[in-house]
Amino acid sequence: MKVVKILSNNAIIAATENGQEVVAIGRGVGFGKHSGDTVEPLNIESQFIKKGNELNDVLVQLTSAIPTEYLLLTQQIIQLAQEKLNIDAQESLFFALSDHISFAVHRFNKGIEIKNLLLWDIKQFYAVEFSLAREALALINHKLAITLPEDEAGFIALHLANAKNKDLSSTMQSAGMIKDILNIIKYDLRIAFDETSLDYQRLITHLKFFTLRLFKRENVDHEDKSIYDGIKEGMPKAYLCALKIGDYVEKNALSQLTADETLFLTIHINRIKAG
Incomplete structure (x- = not known):
């Protein structure tokens, strides 16, 4: 393994035999070394693959401090x-x-x-x-x-x-929005959640991806609406609850739910209601 760049006495950017750049960490691994020097693997206590160039300066400051x-x-x-x-x-x-x-x-x-x-x-x-x-x-x-x-x-x-x-602010916003949506469901349908149930876990998983799609403006929208009317008629309470969530989303995320998103929410809400 060859030294590419010294980050600190305890961290370097190195190249493996196949040319892959890694960040290598070890006590004194960079001490007295220069670009092109060989590093003994025994001196490296930990390493991870370096994916890009944009954080070089940050890594230098980080590993020094x-x-x-x-x-x-x-x-x-x-x-x-x-x-x-x-x-x-x-x-x-x-x-x-x-x-x-x-x-x-x-x-x-x-x-x-x-x-x-x-x-x-x-x-x-x-x-x-x-x-x-x-x-x-x-x-x-x-x-x-x-x-x-x-x-x-x-x-x-x-x-x-x-x-x-890939976006901490969206992750935090997502958590807050999920909490609000769960409250809408709970108080609209007057139910208590069984947080250990499979349907509850499915709902939470759906809401994670649903809210992150909202923040990324990635809507799910298919042309086939053939089952949409059947869902509305078969699950009226869950559907009306999904519409209330849609109003909340429009007000707080400035985004309108597609028919597909409303449909998926209705199905998950109906499962949790039935359970």
């Missing part, structure tokens, strides 16, 4: 995310997560506690990401001998969800 131990922890968490969430290793995720860990530890050492106001929503709507984030939090607390609160797992889960959705 953040302790190597935090960078290695970040890479361990990303490896878990790759295995369990099928998330691609990205420089942006590495940057955001290592920076967050560093700042979280700094806040902890200063006695500053920040409450995660979206914690309940994250647990409900990003349950898989939150489960992995709790593993990550336990790893951080164990390795650094600290006790960061569960709120931090919520923040980590958002970073992981963002790595899948």
Whole structure:
């Protein structure tokens, strides 16, 4: 493996034998090295594939300012995310997560506690990401001998969800909108949700993708409307509830639901109502 660029004494950009550029991390891996020098694999403690050129300067600043131990922890968490969430290793995720860990530890050492106001929503709507984030939090607390609160797992889960959705603001907006839509369904139909049921989990999954499509302006709209009238007639209460959600979406996301989106919502609402 050859050095391409020194990021810090503990991190470099290197080229593998097949020409693939990677960010390699290890204590002292960059010390005294220059571009073109050979790096022994034994000196590399962690590495991830470098996907682009736009973050070179950010990576230089990041790896210079953040302790190597935090960078290695970040890479361990990303490896878990790759295995369990099928998330691609990205420089942006590495940057955001290592920076967050560093700042979280700094806040902890200063006695500053920040409450995660979206914690309940994250647990409900990003349950898989939150489960992995709790593993990550336990790893951080164990390795650094600290006790960061569960709120931090919520923040980590958002970073992981963002790595899948590519837009943290949309991820956060999505969580808030899902909560509002669930309230519309609950109070309009006067039902209590069984959060352990398969139909509830299907509804949550549908709403995740539904809200993210809204923010991306990616509407689902097919020409065949042959079953639309049958759905309206067969599921009148669920259909009227879906129309109320449409009014909410138009007011809050400035987007009109297509007939298809209304149809899919109606079907999911009817399932949850029947259950």
